Amino acid sequence: MTAYESSRHHQPVEQTILAIHELIRAILLPRDLADVCRTIFEQLHHVLRFDAGFIEQYQPKTDTMQTIYSIDEGIENVVPYAWDYRRSKVVTWIIANQQLVRFDDLHEDLPKRFTVENTRSFGQEEKRSRAWMSVPLLIGTDFVGVLNIQSYQPALYGEFEEALLSTVASSVALALDNAQVLAELELEVSELDIPRIPLSDDVLIVPLIGVLDRLRWENLTHTILETLRERGCEHVLLDGSGLLTFDPDAIQAISTIVKAIELIGAKSMLIGLRPSLIEGLIRAGIHLTNIRTARDLPMGLAMLGIR
Amino acid sequence: MPTTEALVRARAELECIQEFGRIIHSTRDRFVVYESFYQLLEQVVPIDHGTISFFDAQQNLRHVYVIAHRRGNFADEPVTIKPHTPSAWILRQRKPLLFENIYTDSHSEINLEHALGADLHHASCSWLGLPIMLGSQLLGLVTIQHHETAAYGDRELQLLQTLSLMLATTINQIQRVEELEVLRLALSAPTIPVDQHLWIVPVIGRVDQQRLAILQTILLGHVERQRIRYVVLDLTGMRSFDPQATGLFNKLIGALRLLGATCIVSGVQAENSAVLSPILSQHNVLIVRDVQQSLRYLKRQI
Numbered sequence: 001m002t003a004y005e006s007s008r009h010h011q012p013v014e015q016t017i018l019a020i021h022e023l024i025r026a027i028l029l030p031r032d033l034a035d036v037c038r039t040i041f042e043q044l045h046h047v048l049r050f051d052a053g054f055i056e057q058y059q060p061k062t063d064t065m066q067t068i069y070s071i072d073e074g075i076e077n078v079v080p081y082a083w084d085y086r087r088s089k090v091v092t093w094i095i096a097n098q099q100l101v102r103f104d105d106l107h108e109d110l111p112k113r114f115t116v117e118n119t120r121s122f123g124q125e126e127k128r129s130r131a132w133m134s135v136p137l138l139i140g141t142d143f144v145g146v147l148n149i150q151s152y153q154p155a156l157y158g159e160f161e162e163a164l165l166s167t168v169a170s171s172v173a174l175a176l177d178n179a180q181v182l183a184e185l186e187l188e189v190s191e192l193d194i195p196r197i198p199l200s201d202d203v204l205i206v207p208l209i210g211v212l213d214r215l216r217w218e219n220l221t222h223t224i225l226e227t228l229r230e231r232g233c234e235h236v237l238l239d240g241s242g243l244l245t246f247d248p249d250a251i252q253a254i255s256t257i258v259k260a261i262e263l264i265g266a267k268s269m270l271i272g273l274r275p276s277l278i279e280g281l282i283r284a285g286i287h288l289t290n291i292r293t294a295r296d297l298p299m300g301l302a303m304l305g306i307r
Numbered sequence: 308m309p310t311t312e313a314l315v316r317a318r319a320e321l322e323c324i325q326e327f328g329r330i331i332h333s334t335r336d337r338f339v340v341y342e343s344f345y346q347l348l349e350q351v352v353p354i355d356h357g358t359i360s361f362f363d364a365q366q367n368l369r370h371v372y373v374i375a376h377r378r379g380n381f382a383d384e385p386v387t388i389k390p391h392t393p394s395a396w397i398l399r400q401r402k403p404l405l406f407e408n409i410y411t412d413s414h415s416e417i418n419l420e421h422a423l424g425a426d427l428h429h430a431s432c433s434w435l436g437l438p439i440m441l442g443s444q445l446l447g448l449v450t451i452q453h454h455e456t457a458a459y460g461d462r463e464l465q466l467l468q469t470l471s472l473m474l475a476t477t478i479n480q481i482q483r484v485e486e487l488e489v490l491r492l493a494l495s496a497p498t499i500p501v502d503q504h505l506w507i508v509p510v511i512g513r514v515d516q517q518r519l520a521i522l523q524t525i526l527l528g529h530v531e532r533q534r535i536r537y538v539v540l541d542l543t544g545m546r547s548f549d550p551q552a553t554g555l556f557n558k559l560i561g562a563l564r565l566l567g568a569t570c571i572v573s574g575v576q577a578e579n580s581a582v583l584s585p586i587l588s589q590h591n592v593l594i595v596r597d598v599q600q601s602l603r604y605l606k607r608q609i
Contacts, residue, residue: 200599
């Protein structure tokens with residue numbers, strides 16, 4: 001394996017590699033986007049020399065770029081700014097080639113490589129950026145954005161610096177992707193309707209299905225209460241046989257739902273609870289004295305005098 | 308100025324991280340992730356033996372990947388961690404642990420005899436292990452060993468820590484996605500078994516071809532296996548019915564009949580009655596106002 005062209009790096013390589021490990025580990029911890037961006041540029045100072053930089057995200061819906069974070073000599077801008085990437089020949093080239101672009105002196109070299117250029121200035125407009133690097137953020141072969149750093153000094157970056165920024169970019173893409181994939185799926189699942197079956201005017205059956213995490217059980221409680229208000233049912237049969245997990249969240253969910261039903265003046269009955277869930281409910285101090293329970297649905301219906 | 312040697316090493320590490328990043332982006336297969344974790348790490352760090360272990364849903368530790376004599380293999384075996392072993396210490400302290408020579412090193416809280424393998428011909432001297440953490444959450448454990456002394460130092464530890472966090476992020480995401488998919492499926496086609504003869508199936512929300520296809524697959528499977536005799540399709544919660552799904556709905560009712568189940572429809576709402584009436588009249592299914600009425604009807608039948 002060959003070495004990088006080495007002449008330009010400003011500190012011991014060991015120190016840089018250690019800093020890049022710390023950077024990657026810091027941005028992979030789950031948190032919000034602005035925080036991820038701030039951490040990247042904070043930690044990037046230990047890896048590379050730069051004065052300014054930005055992160056842009058590609059917006060497939062509008063086919064535009066959105067600058068989500070920029071920083072110039074310590075002054076941040078976190079207000080998102082959408083713009084047409086076709087105005088910039090450099091960004092268009094990065095998207096088309098999925099490769100990094102580096103300039104030793106942006107001011108001098110840009111017109112040589114890209115005939116006409118309408119760059120969008122940010123930060124201190126009176127100063128001219130010299131050394132400049134933009135690397136595409138890729139997920140598989142999908143282009144999701146651009147990470148850029150630049151300096152008011154010329155000729156700071158070489159092959160090694162390119163590799164460093166590319167490595168950071170691959171982790172940034174991973175962090176962005178993680179947040180997005182989960183957010184989309186969670187949204188999709190939360191938008192699915194919660195099944196509820198009015199057995200008659202008096203009785204409502206609610207099957208508790210899958211995993212009761214916080215997002216879902218708040219939704220579920222709301223739906224049950226709305227239905228009770230609309231239909232004026234007197235009994236709610238909560239069928240727990242379809243629950244997949246019995247973690248503290250599920251136990252908290254069930255006790256909250258039961259209390260809420262009681263408060264609105266209806267009576268609840270728990271059906272088909274598995275032993276592990278019952279143990280959890282008892283440990284959580286849920287008093288089962290005012291809640292009726294039944295082994296399965298036929299038994300529950302029989303207790304209400306139906307069937 | 309950096310030495311050539313340092314830059315060669317740096318390139319190997321950076322390429323290892325980048326390549327692992329590329330692989331975990333492009334797959335949702337845990338085994339591909341484990342395998343590339345080992346193969347990429349091994350290009351930079353010498354490894355004779357090693358393990359990747361994760362806690363399962365019951366909080367039992369399981370080996371998922373085992374490296375023996377420089378060969379990696381998938382595994383799914385429970386691990387018992389004895390107290391006073393290096394692994395137990397790592398899980399307890401949630402800190403990495405490094406030995407330059409496990410035969411001669413000593414540690415106040417760990418009995419190193421427990422760490423020595425029975426197979427002395429392939430004895431490992433260098434030993435490095437660390438917890439797989441995601442934030443404050445402990446997900447598992449990774450260990451690597453090599454026969455030479457002092458094969459591992461801070462560089463190897465740093466790289467292993469970074470790759471482990473990337474591994475933890477990916478495995479956690481794969482797991483969360485799987486959970487959500489199960490949930491999505493369950494919510495798309497909920498069923499309520501009343502007893503062995505009778506199932507209530509609430510058809511809720513926007514009903515379109517995709518929804519009916521999921522419902523059909525799940526419901527027909529249950530009806531066939533469990534010989535269900537009556538299926539109550541409860542349409543109370545149906546918000547809209549896509550006319551393009553008419554054909555599938557026809558097929559569903561027809562298929563239920565072929566399997567010997569009687570289909571009862573309850574809770575048709577006024578706003579859907581116009582689009583549903585041609586389908587329902589064609590099949591001569593029993594239509595009732597609510598589920599209780601269908602239960603009364605069935606009580607007379609059974």
